[in-house]
Amino acid sequence: MPREVLLGDEAIGLGAIHAGLSGVYGYPGTPATEIFEFVERRTAKSGDVHAFWSTNEKVAYEEALGMSWAGKRALVCMKHVGLNVAADAFMNSAVTGTNGGLVLAVADDPGMHSSQNEQDSRIFAQFALIPCLEPRDQQECYDMMIEAFDLSEQLALPLMVRLVTRLAHSRSAVATREPRPQNPLKPTREIRKWTLLPANARVQYKHLTDKQPELLRRAEESAHNRLTLAGRRGVITCGIAHNYLLENLENGHDFSVLSLAHYPVPGGLIRQLVEHVDDLLVLEDGYPVVENMVRGLFGLNGVRVRGRMTGEVPRTGELNPDLVRSALDLPPHPTAHEPSPGLAGRPPALCKGCPHTDTFRALNEALSGFDNPQVFSDIGCYTLAALPPLEAVHSCVAMGASIGMASGAAHAGYRPAVAAIGDSTFAHGGITPLLSAVQQGVNLKVIVLDNGTVGMTGTQRSMSTGDTLDQIILGAGVAPDHLRIIEPTPANHAANVQILRDELAWEGTSVIIARRTCLEAIKRRAS
Amino acid sequence: MQKNIILAGVGGQGILSIAYVIDNAALDAGFHFKQAEVHGMAQRGGAVQSHLRYGDGPVHSDLVPIGRADLILSVEPLEAIRYWHYLSPDGWVVTSITPYVNIPDYPELDSLIEDLAGFGRIVLVDSSVLARAAGNLRAQNTVVVGAAAPFLDFPDETLLKYVETLFAGKGQKTVDVNIRAYRLGRAAGLFFRGLVDGGLGVPDAVRLCRKIEPATIDPAQAAAWAAAILGDRLLLEQTLAGESVVPCDRVAALA
Numbered sequence: 001m002p003r004e005v006l007l008g009d010e011a012i013g014l015g016a017i018h019a020g021l022s023g024v025y026g027y028p029g030t031p032a033t034e035i036f037e038f039v040e041r042r043t044a045k046s047g048d049v050h051a052f053w054s055t056n057e058k059v060a061y062e063e064a065l066g067m068s069w070a071g072k073r074a075l076v077c078m079k080h081v082g083l084n085v086a087a088d089a090f091m092n093s094a095v096t097g098t099n100g101g102l103v104l105a106v107a108d109d110p111g112m113h114s115s116q117n118e119q120d121s122r123i124f125a126q127f128a129l130i131p132c133l134e135p136r137d138q139q140e141c142y143d144m145m146i147e148a149f150d151l152s153e154q155l156a157l158p159l160m161v162r163l164v165t166r167l168a169h170s171r172s173a174v175a176t177r178e179p180r181p182q183n184p185l186k187p188t189r190e191i192r193k194w195t196l197l198p199a200n201a202r203v204q205y206k207h208l209t210d211k212q213p214e215l216l217r218r219a220e221e222s223a224h225n226r227l228t229l230a231g232r233r234g235v236i237t238c239g240i241a242h243n244y245l246l247e248n249l250e251n252g253h254d255f256s257v258l259s260l261a262h263y264p265v266p267g268g269l270i271r272q273l274v275e276h277v278d279d280l281l282v283l284e285d286g287y288p289v290v291e292n293m294v295r296g297l298f299g300l301n302g303v304r305v306r307g308r309m310t311g312e313v314p315r316t317g318e319l320n321p322d323l324v325r326s327a328l329d330l331p332p333h334p335t336a337h338e339p340s341p342g343l344a345g346r347p348p349a350l351c352k353g354c355p356h357t358d359t360f361r362a363l364n365e366a367l368s369g370f371d372n373p374q375v376f377s378d379i380g381c382y383t384l385a386a387l388p389p390l391e392a393v394h395s396c397v398a399m400g401a402s403i404g405m406a407s408g409a410a411h412a413g414y415r416p417a418v419a420a421i422g423d424s425t426f427a428h429g430g431i432t433p434l435l436s437a438v439q440q441g442v443n444l445k446v447i448v449l450d451n452g453t454v455g456m457t458g459t460q461r462s463m464s465t466g467d468t469l470d471q472i473i474l475g476a477g478v479a480p481d482h483l484r485i486i487e488p489t490p491a492n493h494a495a496n497v498q499i500l501r502d503e504l505a506w507e508g509t510s511v512i513i514a515r516r517t518c519l520e521a522i523k524r525r526a527s
Numbered sequence: 528m529q530k531n532i533i534l535a536g537v538g539g540q541g542i543l544s545i546a547y548v549i550d551n552a553a554l555d556a557g558f559h560f561k562q563a564e565v566h567g568m569a570q571r572g573g574a575v576q577s578h579l580r581y582g583d584g585p586v587h588s589d590l591v592p593i594g595r596a597d598l599i600l601s602v603e604p605l606e607a608i609r610y611w612h613y614l615s616p617d618g619w620v621v622t623s624i625t626p627y628v629n630i631p632d633y634p635e636l637d638s639l640i641e642d643l644a645g646f647g648r649i650v651l652v653d654s655s656v657l658a659r660a661a662g663n664l665r666a667q668n669t670v671v672v673g674a675a676a677p678f679l680d681f682p683d684e685t686l687l688k689y690v691e692t693l694f695a696g697k698g699q700k701t702v703d704v705n706i707r708a709y710r711l712g713r714a715a716g717l718f719f720r721g722l723v724d725g726g727l728g729v730p731d732a733v734r735l736c737r738k739i740e741p742a743t744i745d746p747a748q749a750a751a752w753a754a755a756i757l758g759d760r761l762l763l764e765q766t767l768a769g770e771s772v773v774p775c776d777r778v779a780a781l782a
Contacts, residue, residue, distance in 0.1 A: 171562045337611040
C-alpha cells in the first residue's frame with residue numbers, strides 16, 4: 001500500500017476523496033481549515049470534486065445536504081463553534097436523513113488554541129441522534145472517513161467524524177487504498193421525507209428514534225471500540241486520549257482498558273468493564289461526556305469513577321501525556337532543566353505594516369474625545385487589536401456579533417456604538433445584523449476592515465470584498481453619503497481620522513470601509 | 528530506538544520546513560513517526576513549536592512528554608529556553624543565537640547566551656551570519672538543521688535530498704542557497720563543539736565562531752584553535768580585534 005505523510009486534517013480529506021467524494025464544503029476556521037484546503041488542492045487538476053469555500057458553515061452544511069439529496073457523497077467540514085452556526089441544518093438533516101453519503105468532519109479545540117470555547121461536538125452528535133467516529137490517529141482519520149461514508153449510506157443518516165486540534169495538526173504516514181468511484185447523479189423523490197412539515201416531521205423523527213437501537217448495536221460491535229479485561233483498575237479512553245494512556249503504560253501493566261472511538265456510547269461494553277473493576281479512570285479530550293454518563297447522577301456502587309469531574313484530570317484544557325501520567329499516579333519523568341519562570345512571552349501580533357494597525361490607530365484617535373469608548377469587535381486577525389499596544393477593541397464573541405451587539409448597546413442608549421468587522425466575517429454573519437440596524441435607524445458606526453481575504457486562517461477567498469462589499473452595504477439600505485471608504489495607510493492618517501469623526505458625529509447607521517489588501521495575501525499571491 | 532525532538536522558533540521562521548525535512552527522512556528510513564505542529568493564530572509572530580517523534584516502534588502520543596525530549600532544535604535562543612524542561616537528563620540543545628526581537632521585554636542576548644552556556648549539552652550557531660553567507664537570510668532554519676544533523680539518525684544525503692525537494696518549487700537558486708546553508712550549519716555546529724570539547728568556554732567559543740569566515744569553517748581545526756587560545760589567552764582578543772573575518776586555517780600560523 002502506498003504511504004503518504006499527512007496531517008490528521010489532510011488524512012480526513014484524502015479518505016473522503018478515496019471514498020468517492022463529489023463535493024467538499026466549509027468555512028475556514030482553525031483547526032479544521034486544512035481539510036477543505038487539502039481536498040481543494042488535491043482535486044484541482046481533475047476538477048471532479050466541487051470545492052468552493054461557502055459564505056458560512058450553515059450555507060456549507062445546506063450545500064452538502066443538497067449534494068447528498070442528489071445522491072452524491074458530500075463532506076462538510078468546520079471547527080466546533082462553526083457547528084453552532086450550522087446547527088439548524090445539522091439537527092434537521094438527522095430528521096430528513098440523507099441520500100448520498102454525508103459526513104460532517106468537525107474539529108474541536110480543547111485548550112482553545114484558536115477559539116472562544118472548548119465545546120465538545122460529541123454532545124452535538126448525541127443531540128442530533130447520529131453516530132460519531134473519533135479517530136485516535138492519522139491512519140484512522142483516513143480509514144474512518146471511508147467507513148463513515150459507507151455507514152451514512154447504509155443508515156441513511158449524516159455521520160459525524162470528530163477530531164481535536166492535536167490530531168488535526170499532527171502529521172504521520174498514512175497507508176492509502178484504491179479510490180472508489182463517485183456516485184452517479186440520483187436525486188431522491190421522497191418528498192415527504194425531505195419536507196419537514198409537522199405531519200411529515202413526526203413520521204421522520206419516529207424513524208430516527210427507531211434507528212437508535214441499530215446505531216447502538218453497531219457501536220457495541222464496532223472494531224473501533226476495544227475492551228481488554230485484566231486487573232481491577234480500569235481506564236476508559238476516548239479517541240486520542242488512548243495514545244496518552246499507551247505512552248505511560250509499561251509492558252505487562254495490569255489495567256483493564258476500554259478504548260472508545262465509535263459512538264453512541266456503547267453501554268454494554270462499559271457494563272462489562274465496570275463489573276470487572278473497582279476503580280475507573282475516564283480520559284477524554286474535551287468535555288467529561290463519557291465520564292458523566294458512566295457516573296450518572298448518583299455514582300456507581302462499588303466503583304470509584306475518576307476523571308475531569310473529580311480533579312484527577314483538570315476540568316478544562318487540552319489533555320496531554322503529562323496530565324495522564326499524573327492521573328495514573330505515576331511519578332513525573334526526570335528532566336534536564338526546570339522550566340524557566342518569568343520568561344518573556346511571545347504572543348501573536350499583527351504583522352508589521354498591517355492595514356488593520358493603521359485603521360485602529362485612526363479609530364483610537366477619532367474616539368479619543370469620548371470617555372473610555374468601547375468598540376465591539378469580531379473574529380479575525382483584527383481581534384489582536386485588543387492587545388497592547390493598540391488596545392482598540394473590547395469584545396469578541398461570535399462571528400458577526402460585533403454589529404448585533406453594538407446595535408443592542410445603542411438601543412440601550414450607549415454612545416458611540418462602534419463595531420469593527422472583517423470583510424469575510426461580514427459576509428459570514430454581518431449582513432443580517434446590518435440590515436436589521438438600518439431598518440431600525442440605529443445610531444451605529446460599522447468599520448469593515450476590507451483586506452480582501454480571510455487573513456487569520458491563511459488567506460482564503462473572501463466572499464464580500466471590493467465592489468461586492470460596497471453593493472451589499474448599499475443594498476442593505478445604508479445611505480450612500482454615509483458609506484465612506486478609506487485607505488488605511490500612515491500617510492492617510494489625518495484624513496482618515498477626520499472621516500471617522502464626521503461619521504461619529506452623525507446620528508444614523510454609517511459604514512466606513514477601511515480597504516487595503518492583507519500583506520500576507522500579497523506575499524502568497526506572489527509566490 | 529525512539530528519538531523525541533522539540534522544534535522551536537517564531538511564527539514565520541520556517542519551523543514547519545524543518546519538520547518537513549526530518550519527517551520525510553524518517554519516512555525514508557522506514558521509521559514510525561508523528562509530528563505535531565502549531566497552525567492558526569500563533570503563526571502571526573508568536574512562539575511556535577513542533578513536537579517530532581520517530582523510531583523503529585510505534586509512536587503513541589503526538590506530544591513529547593515533559594522530560595522525554597532528546598533534542599531541542601531551535602531557530603531562536605529565547606525559544607530554546609522556553610522548552611528545555613522537556614529535555615531528558617541527557618538531552619541536547621541545538622540553537623541559533625540570532626535573536627528575533629518582536630517583543631518589548633526581550634532579554635539581553637548576553638544573558639541568554641550565559642543561560643544557554645550554563646546548560647552544557649549545547650550547540651550554538653549564529654544562523655543569521657551563516658545564512659547570509661549561504662546567500663539568503665531566510666535560510667536560517669536550514670542552517671540549524673545542518674547544525675543538528677549529527678544528532679539525527681540520517682545520512683546527510685537523505686536530509687539534503689528533502690531540503691532540495693522542499694525548495695524545488697522556488698527554483699534552483701533557492702535550492703543551492705539552502706544546500707549551502709545546511710553545510711555551513713553542519714560545519715559550524717561541529718566546529719563549535721570542537722572548541723568547547725577542546726576546553727574553550729562557551730562565550731569565547733561563540734565569539735570566535737562569529738569571527739571565522741563562514742565558508743572556511745572546518746571542524747577538524749577546532750581542537751587546534753582551542754589549544755592555541757588556551758595556550759595564549761591574548762590570542763583570542765588579538766584574533767577578534769583584527770580584520771573583519773579570519774579564515775579558519777589561520778590557526779596553523781598561530782600554533
